[in-house]
Amino acid sequence: MERLKSHRNDVILIAVLAVLGGALALFLWLTRQTGGIVAVQMDGEIIMELPLDKDARVVLGEGADTNTLVIEGGKARVVEASCPDQVCVRQGGIQYEGESIVCLPHRLIVTIEGGQGNGVDGAAG
Numbered sequence: 351m352e353r354l355k356s357h358r359n360d361v362i363l364i365a366v367l368a369v370l371g372g373a374l375a376l377f378l379w380l381t382r383q384t385g386g387i388v389a390v391q392m393d394g395e396i397i398m399e400l401p402l403d404k405d406a407r408v409v410l411g412e413g414a415d416t417n418t419l420v421i422e423g424g425k426a427r428v429v430e431a432s433c434p435d436q437v438c439v440r441q442g443g444i445q446y447e448g449e450s451i452v453c454l455p456h457r458l459i460v461t462i463e464g465g466q467g468n469g470v471d472g473a474a475g
């Protein structure tokens with residue numbers, strides 16, 4: 351009897367954990383939707399912040415080292431770059447908070463940040 355009971359507790363525990371895990375996954379998934387700002391970092395400094403919900407095309411960098419960043423349909427991606435590896439271009443679009451595109455040769459990092467309403471009076475044109 352005792353053995354059976356403890357087995358049943360295990361089943362309940364596993365069920366509870368499964369529900370909690372599902373709720374957590376759902377929560378994370380829902381909060382992922384709130385990415386709102388595209389932060390552009392070069393040489394470790396944020397040089398630009400752009401709203402993700404506004405289409406834009408920006409050429410980053412100077413001289414021969416450039417990356418063309420496009421924001422379109424709520425996604426940001428590097429469509430063109432002069433770096434030798436083209437990793438940043440191949441990374442494709444990002445849209446969720448915490449996602450980033452990195453261009454090592456140009457020391458460029460594009461990151462999606464949460465856009466929950468604080469006064470980011472950005473350099474957006």
Ligand SMILES: [Zn+2]
Binds near residue numbers: 436438453456
């Ligand atoms: Zn690159």
